[in-house]
Every structure is written in structure tokens, then in C-alpha cells.
Amino acid sequence: MDVWWKKPLRIIQPNLQVRDTALIDPSRLAAQLEEMGANTVVFNVGGIYAWYPTEVPFHKQNEYLPADRDLLRDVIDACHKRGIRFIARFDFSKAEDAVYQQRPQWFVRDAAGEPQVLGAKRPGAWSLLMSTCTNGDYRRDGVAVPVIKEVLARYPIDGIFFNNPNFLPCFCDRCKRKYLNYYGEKLPENASEFQKDWATRCLKDNIDYLHQAIQREASQIPLILYYNLYKDNLDDRAATAEMLCTEPQDVLSLGHRHIPEFWKPALSIKLGRTLPDYPNPFGIVHSCPGMDWRHTGLPPAEYRFWLCQITANGGQIWHSLTGVPDTITDKRILEVVKEHNAMVQKVEPYMTGTEPDNQVALIWNAATSAEGWAEAFLEQQVPFDVLLPEQVEAGRLKHYQAAVIPEALAWNDAFTDAVKRYASEGGSLIVEGVPDREDVSDFLGIEPETYTSEPLIASYMRFEGAAHPLQRKLEQTELIPHRGKVTYCRPLPDTEVPITLVPPFSPLESVGAPPERASMAVRRTEIPLVMHARCARGRVVLLPFSFSQLIQEYKLGDHYQLVRNLIDYMAGGSLAVEVDHAPGVQVTVFRKTDGVLIHLVNGAGRRPLTANLVQRQLSVSIDKAWLNSTPVQATAVMTGESLSLKEEAQRWHITLPELGVWEAIWIRL
Structure with a gap:
């Protein structure tokens, strides 16, 4: 079935701050998203806070919502008028302490029976947040399912995204009973002694339940779920979602000695692409150098390098920004997003229908x-x-x-x-x-x-x-x-x-x-x-x-x-695609019936990058036997420049005059 979510997507997610609600102008926001190259938006809808007038008990409504209009409906309508798809973001991992006081059985308990509290030392007049149990009713028929049904009945959303549907070790009575039922033994007092598949089982059970609820109400609505580079079963995730996303954060606030490895976006997307006959995974890139510095931006050169690895490895870009464009104080972020999406748009027609072709x-x-x-x-x-x-x-x-x-x-x-x-x-x-x-x-x-x-x-x-x-x-x-x-x-x-x-x-x-x-x-x-x-x-x-x-x-x-x-x-002496050794340059190869696409991503320099160092006169060669056809034309997709093809012995040779942060060479056959 040819559905919208199987086509190339460029997502922008404004991570909304409740106190900025009055600053959200739906028409202006939709125009800004379009100008920055987005064709899809992820927007807060429900969970910790309802961004609409909810009637579900224990679903806390954002107190800053305007009283004279439905902000959520206005945002959806404004986006749809510009051809921008709307994905509803839900987060059922936490709830305010007022909910805990009325339904304490829905929340995580530690081994001593105490709830997990977040924000106890946060300055300001804020309520506390409490972590909800993966197996509890808050994440099922108590709140989550009624909220999803309410939103699907009221609003023409295009997709659903569950933020942070994580498993936390919990020692509540429901978890104890479930563990005994699964394994025939008591829940250990130490989480390190849990059965290896306990966390996965609990999370999968919960997502299965919510996915089925979505399908009953609106089978055409796709669900997006996270996958992790290190610990998730991709097949389990794919079985309960129509699309997958990963979040290779460039957390510079960890300090230089703990800087994330440069390959994190590339490897995350490569892993997600291993699922056959499945939409290309999303790579979520936060614009900030860490959640503690979320109100500023990554260094632009570092940010560009991180973003480019997503699409160059076959993923779909998902920009996560702290706030809407009008509330973002680091305007360099907006320029990088706009610039990057313009490059993605150029390469999309060439990437459509390709498959990785690596030896x-x-x-x-x-x-x-x-x-x-x-x-x-x-x-x-x-x-x-x-x-x-x-x-x-x-x-x-x-x-x-x-x-x-x-x-x-x-x-x-x-x-x-x-x-x-x-x-x-x-x-x-x-x-x-x-x-x-x-x-x-x-x-x-x-x-x-x-x-x-x-x-x-x-x-x-x-x-x-x-x-x-x-x-x-x-x-x-x-x-x-x-x-x-x-x-x-x-x-x-x-x-x-x-x-x-x-x-x-x-x-x-x-x-x-x-x-x-x-x-x-x-x-x-x-x-x-x-x-x-x-x-x-x-x-x-x-x-x-x-x-x-x-x-x-x-x-x-x-x-x-x-x-x-x-x-x-x-490999027999040489690879099918060879690039002159250039430290910091990554190469990926994709192919379809009428051509080959070679991505070059340039991360040269000491990280975090303060400038994108231009590489000049890069030589690319392609094995004739592997190509199995005579190339008609070579083009640098980003610049539109025609590149000369030279035939020598058993290889075709191309020289790329200049490589900034990202270029894709299209070889038409």
C-alpha cells in the first residue's frame, strides 16, 4: 500500500515548554516549519500534560492553554494547509504527584516500596513528577488508552509517537505477580538479578496493548517507536510499530573526555536499516549539546556533521529543537536546520528506491x-x-x-x-x-x-x-x-x-x-x-x-x-568503490537499477568541530565489473556540478573538486 509515511520525511519536533504556550502562533509556526524544509511535525499532545481540553480523568491539562480556542486543532489545521503531516507526541512515562496521591498503585516503587520522584530540587513553583510503572494501569486503561481514543476521535492526526516509553525497575505488587507468573519465581530484590528478558517483555506487553488500541480506533495511523543501538530486539520493535526511530545524541555536556563517538549516528542508522521491507529509520538529533544545556545549540560545524550522517547512511532526519522558532534564542540552530533540509531535499529523488550495496x-x-x-x-x-x-x-x-x-x-x-x-x-x-x-x-x-x-x-x-x-x-x-x-x-x-x-x-x-x-x-x-x-x-x-x-x-x-x-x-585486492584516504571522511554506497549514489560525509578536525574543514580534489574510483554497466554521467548532487568520468584499466575514476560537510555523487547508468 502506497501510504504517506513510506515516502521521504523531514521531521521537525519543537520540544514545547508549557510556559511558552501563549507564544505559539499556529499559522506562523506552520509557515516557519515549511520555510525550514519540514514536511512533518511532531507536536506535544498528551501524557504528562494534555495540550488540548481533555476530559480523561487524571490527565493533567496544560494550565497555560488559551481559554478561547483549541490550540491543538489550530496547529493541526495550519500544518495541514501547508501539506505538513502532524504526528502526535505522547509521554506516559510520568505524571504529576496529584495523580500519584489518588492512584498510587500506578507508579514505580523501589525495593523499599518508595516511589521514584523527579524534580524534587528543581527551583520554581512546579509540582513533582512521578515515574509510572510499565505494567501499571496509567500506561494502559487508566489513562493512556482513553487519551489515545479521545485524541483519535477529536483530531485529524497523521501519526503517533511515544516518547520515552522506557522500562524502569519496579517492585510494586503488580510487577511481583507478573514476574512470578512469567518465571515461576519471586521478583528478585536486586534489579541486576532480574531475568534478562524481563524489561523487554514488560515494555513489549505495554506497547502491544497500546498499538492494538490504536489499530482498533484508526488502523491507518502509524505508530513510531524507539530502538536502541545496544540492547533492543529490532524484530520485537518492528512487530509493534509501523516506523522506528533512534536518538544518537551528541551530548557534549558530558565533557571532552566522554564525548560521544563520531560514528554514533552512522552506526545507529545502519542498524535500523537491517530490517528488510521496512521504512527507513528516523534519526533524532537534538540541537542542544546536552539536556542540561538544552537552551543553547550545538556548535554549527559539529551539528552539521552529526546531521549529515543520518541521511548519508539511509535514515530520515528528525530535528529536535527546544521550543518553537520564536522562542529559540540560538538562531544559528534554525539556519543549520534549514540548510540541512535543503540538502536532504536535493538528494531524496536519488535515494528513493535505492538499497545499500557494500561488499x-x-x-x-x-x-x-x-x-x-x-x-x-x-x-x-x-x-x-x-x-x-x-x-x-x-x-x-x-x-x-x-x-x-x-x-x-x-x-x-x-x-x-x-x-x-x-x-x-x-x-x-x-x-x-x-x-x-x-x-x-x-x-x-x-x-x-x-x-x-x-x-x-x-x-x-x-x-x-x-x-x-x-x-x-x-x-x-x-x-x-x-x-x-x-x-x-x-x-x-x-x-x-x-x-x-x-x-x-x-x-x-x-x-x-x-x-x-x-x-x-x-x-x-x-x-x-x-x-x-x-x-x-x-x-x-x-x-x-x-x-x-x-x-x-x-x-x-x-x-x-x-x-x-x-x-x-x-576482498580480493580492492573494493568496488575506492576513495582516496582522507581522514574524517565517511563513505556509504547505495544502488538502484539506473545508477549508483556515493555519499561522502566530512568530519575532519578535532571534535567538537568548530569549523567544517574543506577537503579538496578527492578521487573516487569504481570497479567496472561491479558497476556492470557503462556510466553515462556523474553529478555532484549538492552543487549540481557535472563531474568527469575517466576510464583506466578496470576502473572508472571521478575527481570531486571540493568536499564541504556532505556531498553525494550520482552515477547514472
């Missing part, structure tokens, strides 16, 4: 071991997709020329069978860490018996042999840094060992004391750090140490280069 897959296990690989791929301009282990089991790995399995990923029987089949049919695997299964030893090219080292410091990786592909661009050094534990393996006779361990030459306290004694006691061993084994028609490279941890912790160029060399080696 490399990273199996996502929501751990630092996967993060290190992702960081190196992005830093080295390796276009890649993210796959979940269950998607590997379903056979989706066969579409990739090379795949990386990070350390600490659980190899169950189905996963093991799937990766063995993939390699035997010609795939190339890079395996980090030795799986805890004896039946994979032959497959990995090692003897079954292994030993784990102590944490090694002052150790090195040594390239063995001459002119090995893994040493490309590292030819002038035979050693690169190593640190951490190693699983000592004995390779099988046919297993190649291109990199070995140089053991520590000193304990840490004496590495330079005195320097005259810093020479190595052992310069070469036969202890493998990289092993290469053949597997029927495919290949397996095993790294029996935490390579990703080295990347994440030290961010050394030698480690990034070795990752690139591993990928090129396993």
Missing part, C-alpha cells in the same frame, strides 16, 4: 569489539553494512565479499553453521578472538588446544615475509604496537602466519629506565597474531587478540591501516 559486513554484537571495527572502517573509507547474528543465521551474509566477526560474539549452532557455509561457498571471514567451541578449530586453521596469556604490555606485532599485502603502506616498519591478552594458538600445517607476536621486552615500570637496557630479549617468535586459512572456496583470517580494543583505546594510524589491508586482502 563488507560487520556482525553487530553491541560491544566495544564491534565499535572498534566500525570506527576503523569509517576512518579508512570502507563502505560497510551492519548485520545482526540472527540475520547471519538467515543467510544474508552471502551477499558480501568479506565479513568481520568481532570478539565476544556468541557462536551458537545456527550461527556457526551459517558462517561455515558462507566461507565454504567463497566468502571471506575475519574472526577476532577464538570462539569457545572446539568444533571450529579446523575451520579457523588451528589446533583445538589453546592457552590464554596474561595482559601483555610493551609487546608488538611483527610482519613476516616480504611484500605481504597486509604490510601495504607499512613497508618501512616491521613492528606495530600491540597490547592486551593473546590466545596462544598452534596453526595447522597449511595455515599461513603473516603476523607474529613480539613478546614484552620489559615490565611497564622499566620500559625506559634506563634506556640503555631497552633492547628486546626476544625479537621474533612463532606465536601467531594473524592466521590465514583456506576453507573450500573461501578464506578465514583469525586474529587471536582484541584488535578492536587497540583501535578504540589508542586510535593509531598503523592499526587503522592494518584494518584496511585486511579488508582489501580478503
Whole structure:
């Protein structure tokens, strides 16, 4: 069915402040949203506060609403007149203390039986907010369902979004009874001892119930739900919602030492796109550098970089702003939003109908071991997709020329069978860490018996042999840094060992004391750090140490280069799309029947970015065999500039004269 919410959307959400209600001019707001490039708005409707005259008991009405008109209806009508879709935002995670006093059974209790109170120390004449129980009636027939029914009956909304439908550990009597019913045991007194799926079960039960209520009242209304990069089951989320969103916040207020990783938007969207036949996920980007600084904006250069990763990885942009344009004091935010949406509009026709077309897959296990690989791929301009282990089991790995399995990923029987089949049919695997299964030893090219080292410091990786592909661009050094534990393996006779361990030459306290004694006691061993084994028609490279941890912790160029060399080696020498190495530039590749779209996002510089550093004369090349058609034209989508196509040997070459923060190259076939 061709429905509006399966078409490209550009959302702006004004995070409304109740005291600013009188400053909201519906017609002016709709005009401002249109001018900034939005075709959809997310607007407060109900939950903590009703932004309309509600008749549902215990649904607190915004006391600042105008008495002489229905503000919500006016906003909806003004938006619809300009072709802007209206998504109703509900938040049933909290309620005022007056509700708690009348229905205390609806609220979260800690292990001591006390409710969770928010805002007790907040200055000003505010009531307290209390957290509602995921299993309680406030989130079901007590308030949530009647509110949804009331809104659907009164207002022509286009969609529903549940803000913050989170699970909080609760020890109320209803939760105790439900836990006993599910698991046949008492609810533990410590939340860390809850069954692993308890939180997911509670949240899914609640969202299922609300989703069914929506469908009964208005089956054409889509529901939007959050997903999380680290802990959610995407299939569960998709089963109870028509669209998914994620919120990769750039929380600079955490301090520079805790600054969010640059890849957070890219990885979040890549994960959301793993669901087949599902609308592209939304990436919610808050304009502020943290909720404690929500009344100011991100540095514009940093903000642009963060936003551009959403669409360049196949997501849909969702701008979250503190207030309406007239109340926002940092007007730079509005300029960045308008500028970004204009770029999104330019690229939308080209992105419509495309699918990612990358040769490399990273199996996502929501751990630092996967993060290190992702960081190196992005830093080295390796276009890649993210796959979940269950998607590997379903056979989706066969579409990739090379795949990386990070350390600490659980190899169950189905996963093991799937990766063995993939390699035997010609795939190339890079395996980090030795799986805890004896039946994979032959497959990995090692003897079954292994030993784990102590944490090694002052150790090195040594390239063995001459002119090995893994040493490309590292030819002038035979050693690169190593640190951490190693699983000592004995390779099988046919297993190649291109990199070995140089053991520590000193304990840490004496590495330079005195320097005259810093020479190595052992310069070469036969202890493998990289092993290469053949597997029927495919290949397996095993790294029996935490390579990703080295990347994440030290961010050394030698480690990034070795990752690139591993990928090129396993992909047959070069990737289908190659971009000259440009630190800070991310590459994503999409394809459809009449062309290929290559996104380049530029995050060069020390973060948080204070300027978008222009990259000049970037060279892009495309493998002829992969393209499988003669290109007719190459165009820089953002600038509209026609780019020359040059044919050399087995590749087509394009030079991009200049890259600001984001460009997309359309190659028409």
C-alpha cells in the first residue's frame, strides 16, 4: 500500500515548554516549519500534560492553554494547509504527584516500596513528577488508552509517537505477580538479578496493548517507536510499530573526555536499516549539546556533521529543537536546520528506491569489539553494512565479499553453521578472538588446544615475509604496537602466519629506565597474531587478540591501516568503490537499477568541530565489473556540478573538486 509515511520525511519536533504556550502562533509556526524544509511535525499532545481540553480523568491539562480556542486543532489545521503531516507526541512515562496521591498503585516503587520522584530540587513553583510503572494501569486503561481514543476521535492526526516509553525497575505488587507468573519465581530484590528478558517483555506487553488500541480506533495511523543501538530486539520493535526511530545524541555536556563517538549516528542508522521491507529509520538529533544545556545549540560545524550522517547512511532526519522558532534564542540552530533540509531535499529523488550495496559486513554484537571495527572502517573509507547474528543465521551474509566477526560474539549452532557455509561457498571471514567451541578449530586453521596469556604490555606485532599485502603502506616498519591478552594458538600445517607476536621486552615500570637496557630479549617468535586459512572456496583470517580494543583505546594510524589491508586482502585486492584516504571522511554506497549514489560525509578536525574543514580534489574510483554497466554521467548532487568520468584499466575514476560537510555523487547508468 502506497501510504504517506513510506515516502521521504523531514521531521521537525519543537520540544514545547508549557510556559511558552501563549507564544505559539499556529499559522506562523506552520509557515516557519515549511520555510525550514519540514514536511512533518511532531507536536506535544498528551501524557504528562494534555495540550488540548481533555476530559480523561487524571490527565493533567496544560494550565497555560488559551481559554478561547483549541490550540491543538489550530496547529493541526495550519500544518495541514501547508501539506505538513502532524504526528502526535505522547509521554506516559510520568505524571504529576496529584495523580500519584489518588492512584498510587500506578507508579514505580523501589525495593523499599518508595516511589521514584523527579524534580524534587528543581527551583520554581512546579509540582513533582512521578515515574509510572510499565505494567501499571496509567500506561494502559487508566489513562493512556482513553487519551489515545479521545485524541483519535477529536483530531485529524497523521501519526503517533511515544516518547520515552522506557522500562524502569519496579517492585510494586503488580510487577511481583507478573514476574512470578512469567518465571515461576519471586521478583528478585536486586534489579541486576532480574531475568534478562524481563524489561523487554514488560515494555513489549505495554506497547502491544497500546498499538492494538490504536489499530482498533484508526488502523491507518502509524505508530513510531524507539530502538536502541545496544540492547533492543529490532524484530520485537518492528512487530509493534509501523516506523522506528533512534536518538544518537551528541551530548557534549558530558565533557571532552566522554564525548560521544563520531560514528554514533552512522552506526545507529545502519542498524535500523537491517530490517528488510521496512521504512527507513528516523534519526533524532537534538540541537542542544546536552539536556542540561538544552537552551543553547550545538556548535554549527559539529551539528552539521552529526546531521549529515543520518541521511548519508539511509535514515530520515528528525530535528529536535527546544521550543518553537520564536522562542529559540540560538538562531544559528534554525539556519543549520534549514540548510540541512535543503540538502536532504536535493538528494531524496536519488535515494528513493535505492538499497545499500557494500561488499563488507560487520556482525553487530553491541560491544566495544564491534565499535572498534566500525570506527576503523569509517576512518579508512570502507563502505560497510551492519548485520545482526540472527540475520547471519538467515543467510544474508552471502551477499558480501568479506565479513568481520568481532570478539565476544556468541557462536551458537545456527550461527556457526551459517558462517561455515558462507566461507565454504567463497566468502571471506575475519574472526577476532577464538570462539569457545572446539568444533571450529579446523575451520579457523588451528589446533583445538589453546592457552590464554596474561595482559601483555610493551609487546608488538611483527610482519613476516616480504611484500605481504597486509604490510601495504607499512613497508618501512616491521613492528606495530600491540597490547592486551593473546590466545596462544598452534596453526595447522597449511595455515599461513603473516603476523607474529613480539613478546614484552620489559615490565611497564622499566620500559625506559634506563634506556640503555631497552633492547628486546626476544625479537621474533612463532606465536601467531594473524592466521590465514583456506576453507573450500573461501578464506578465514583469525586474529587471536582484541584488535578492536587497540583501535578504540589508542586510535593509531598503523592499526587503522592494518584494518584496511585486511579488508582489501580478503576482498580480493580492492573494493568496488575506492576513495582516496582522507581522514574524517565517511563513505556509504547505495544502488538502484539506473545508477549508483556515493555519499561522502566530512568530519575532519578535532571534535567538537568548530569549523567544517574543506577537503579538496578527492578521487573516487569504481570497479567496472561491479558497476556492470557503462556510466553515462556523474553529478555532484549538492552543487549540481557535472563531474568527469575517466576510464583506466578496470576502473572508472571521478575527481570531486571540493568536499564541504556532505556531498553525494550520482552515477547514472
